[in-house]
Amino acid sequence: MRATDHSVLNVDCMTYAASTETVEDAAATGRYEFAQANIVDGAAMSHLFETFRPDAVMHLAAESHVDRSIDGPGVFIQTNVVGTYSLLEAARKYWLTLEPDAKKAFRFHHISTDEVFGALEANDPPFTETTPYDPRSPYSASKAASDHLVRAWYHTYGLPTFVTNTTNNYGIWHFPEKLIPLVTINAIEGKELPVYGKGDNVRDWLFVEDHAEALVKAVENGVPGETYAIGARQPRTNLEVVKTICAVLDELLPDPAGPRERLIRYVSDRPGHDFRYEIDPSHAEQALDWKAKHTFETGIRRTVQWYLDNRDWWESIRARRYTGNRLGTVKE
Numbered sequence: 024m025r026a027t028d029h030s031v032l033n034v035d036c037m038t039y040a041a042s043t044e045t046v047e048d049a050a051a052t053g054r055y056e057f058a059q060a061n062i063v064d065g066a067a068m069s070h071l072f073e074t075f076r077p078d079a080v081m082h083l084a085a086e087s088h089v090d091r092s093i094d095g096p097g098v099f100i101q102t103n104v105v106g107t108y109s110l111l112e113a114a115r116k117y118w119l120t121l122e123p124d125a126k127k128a129f130r131f132h133h134i135s136t137d138e139v140f141g142a143l144e145a146n147d148p149p150f151t152e153t154t155p156y157d158p159r160s161p162y163s164a165s166k167a168a169s170d171h172l173v174r175a176w177y178h179t180y181g182l183p184t185f186v187t188n189t190t191n192n193y194g195i196w197h198f199p200e201k202l203i204p205l206v207t208i209n210a211i212e213g214k215e216l217p218v219y220g221k222g223d224n225v226r227d228w229l230f231v232e233d234h235a236e237a238l239v240k241a242v243e244n245g246v247p248g249e250t251y252a253i254g255a256r257q258p259r260t261n262l263e264v265v266k267t268i269c270a271v272l273d274e275l276l277p278d279p280a281g282p283r284e285r286l287i288r289y290v291s292d293r294p295g296h297d298f299r300y301e302i303d304p305s306h307a308e309q310a311l312d313w314k315a316k317h318t319f320e321t322g323i324r325r326t327v328q329w330y331l332d333n334r335d336w337w338e339s340i341r342a343r344r345y346t347g348n349r350l351g352t353v354k355e
């Protein structure tokens with residue numbers, strides 16, 4: 024199946040106030056058209072299937088910010104667990120109505136995270152598809168639960184599902200509460216750059232366009248019951264990430280006050296902060312005939328340039344809605 028020749032129901036950002044506002048911001052750019060429905064609402068989900076009659080589903084809808092899940096886990100259980108259940112049931116009811124060929128070709132692609140595998144120590148080998156689940160935050164536990172539901176619907180009902188687990192994404196349109204957009208925007212504005220703990224936690228960074236390409240390959244070629252661990256082999260400590268952003272910005276937009284590393288502030292650590300995530304993507308690269316094109320350095324350069332070129336987008340988000348304490352305030 025080629026994703027470009029078939030209708031794929033891309034379920035994303037359809038949940039709750041914060042995500043709906045994200046959708047409005049994205050839709051305001053004129054580049055997107057969204058069907059909005061609450062993922063927890065089974066009837067609304069069934070209506071989406073009847074309207075679109077998709078050949079496949081890409082399930083990207085999730086509450087995704089770990090800090091928010093620590094502040095308020097309930098919405099993560101609703102969206103990520105109950106929402107995935109409701110989407111699976113709507114997909115199953117629709118799938119049962121399909122003709123045999125369409126039924127065989129149908130795919131339910133669940134997009135998930137490497138956080139379900141827990142935390143690595145410095146010398147542990149990277150996660151693979153066979154790493155046991157060991158989630159530790161309310162967010163990762165809710166995603167782990169959703170992964171298990173998706174596999175259960177394959178084994179129990181025969182719904183042709185598969186799962187991709189990916190490393191940290193970054194790039195254009197990244198919501199300004201996560202580390203990279205938050206630090207980029209704060210650095211542009213000359214504000215302090217909050218680094219949790221000592222800044223030695225490691226994340227493995229995948230440029231969003233590389234991930235999108237992998238997801239298209241996966242929905243075209245993914246085998247039901249399979250798992251694909253997707254990453255770019257670009258692990259960096261958080262301090263390296265922040266310093267790289269500062270250096271790129273100093274080059275693209277020099278600050279008369281001096282190098283931006285002066286803005287780095289070490290703040291209280293995230294409770295239960297997972298030390299290190301990293302994926303070995305060998306199986307996915309081979310099975311999906313895909314490989315990430317960006318190194319962290321090429322991807323971050325494009326990202327910083329994009330935030331410089333798209334101030335209107337993030338300024339309006341910061342000004343209108345998200346001035347709360349999860350948006351770049353230094354907490355000490």
Ligand SMILES: Cc1cn([C@H]2C[C@H](O)[C@@H](COP(=O)(O)OP(=O)(O)O[C@H]3O[C@H](C)C(=O)[C@H](O)[C@H]3O)O2)c(=O)[nH]c1=O
Nearest residue numbers: 087088089136137190191200201202217218219224261
């Ligand atoms: C917001 C913030 C974060 N950090 C640290 C915490 C992490 O060690 C690292 C990245 O944090 P962020 O919240 O951007 O992303 P993760 O907690 O690694 O999780 C992200 O990647 C996974 C795979 C998903 O599945 C999540 O959905 C996604 O949000 O920077 C700071 O030091 N300062 C800050 O102000």
